Amino acid sequence: QSALTQPPSASGSPGQSVTISCTGTSSDVGGYKYVSWYQQHPGKAPKLMIYEVTRRPSGVPDRFSGSKSGNTASLTVSGLQAEDEADYYCGSYAGSNNFVFGTGTKVTVL
Amino acid sequence: QVRLKESGPGLVTPSQTLSLTCTVAGGSTSSGGYYWSWIRQHPGTGLEWIGYIYYSGTTYYNPSLKSRVTISLDTSKKQISLKLISVTVADTAVYYCAFSPGYNFDYWGQGTLVTVSS
Secondary structure: OOOEEOOOEEEEOOOOOEEEEEEOOOOOHHHOOOEEEEEEOOOOOOEEEEEOOOEOOOOOOOOEEEEEEOOEEEEEEOOOOHHHOEEEEEEEEOOOOOEEEEOOEEEEEO | OOEEEEEOOOEEOOOOOEEEEEEEEOOOOOOOOOEEEEEEEOOOOOEEEEEEEEOOOOEEEOOOOOOOEEEEEEOOOOEEEEEEOOOOHHHOEEEEEEEEOEOEOOEEOOOEEEEEOO
16 A cells, blocks of 8 residues: 655645645545544654544644545645644555555644 | 544654554543544645544555554554654654544644654
8 A cells, every 4th residue: 555645745834824735635635534633743653633534633723624535535725823833644544454544744834 | 522632752763663542531442433543744834544443343444544553542552653664864843642532533643743763
């Protein structure tokens, strides 16, 4: 299984929105509703931000939202704040009890 | 809230076996419907799913690592173990354990860096 494809970087000014894409295949992203997104600050463990494409765990701001169209999932961060600067990884169930992560996107708040 | 902590040697010699333990607090490893996972992150790069073990003991592994990996569960000690045999420098990474109520990783340990070097 190959890693899901994400853009290496994305950026936006405070208060703006940024959208990160996550492209897979019909065997992973396109085939299941189990796409998740993780935020990772330097030297820290990843944190779950979105699961099952659109659902937010308790405590995650509603500025974070997820969607999916075909084989591509997206994470949108609205009203960017300085603390949103981090690496973001998508992940997807890939069938047959396998899981695959994305290549990661570094989000910079300008 | 589930809390996880990884432990084990920080340095492993090439061709030897990497052994790590994840200790769980605030939750039960014998509760139904949950998966306990191992994930690694090579220095400066992305995440790689290693595998997970269901509360019943059934295991599932990344096909690329399947021949070298064993994940086990000790419910009495609330510990999940990872063994990776025949390691090379390419296995140098931060290793995380994670709790999964479904097909996502809800809680993560702090991670432990394992360096493979002679």
